[in-house]
Amino acid sequence: MVIVEFLGPIGEESLELEAKTLHDVAEQLQKIDTISAWLSKCAVAVNDQMTSDLSMELKSGDRVSILPPVCGG
């Protein structure tokens, strides 16, 4: 199982998913109405490293963070 956490204003509880790659995570999140609308504008980190590789392999216990649009300062 991997853990998916939703940061900042998304306001959803963390999920545990069966996923071998980030692509698997994407497929499952796209089916959740309250989350799918955020995905086009969110960046992704795996174990706190930003990533842009959808084929990235995941192992049990990995933490996937979903980061919505930012505005510091």
Place this chain on the structure above:
Amino acid sequence: MWGLKMELYNGSLDVEQIFSKWLHEEAASNYGAYIPFVGTIRAEDGIEALSFDIYEPVLEAWFNSWVEKAEKLGAKVKMAHAIGDVPVHTSSYISAVFSPKRRVALELIDEFVEDFKANAPIWKYDVKDGKRIYAEDRSTPMRGSGLLA
């Protein structure tokens, strides 16, 4: 990398104290230029305050990449940011560049602050009537957004 930690504070920043602390930290470092940038909350649209959430592990990695970039130019970056509510007319964000000569510092502070606005994992909320409202229209998708869409 020693001594180059970003600084996070609960609530408004004490600008004078942070300016002074950074000045003293580098008093003997032989930098010719010290350029700070201070972000202050303006009163507009009836807000009482702005409020901030921060995702610290990714912010730290982002900041460390700038520390390394600055080091290659012989410069040093520093940053302080507020967590939680920051009332109008007080400060939420200070960054600074120290460098041997002015040109590097002037250019680096521009890039550092602009990249901060676009890629630092910090979320801003307006505070109105005690409620937090996500400042979505002023927010920017981070680099690489849309991967899972």
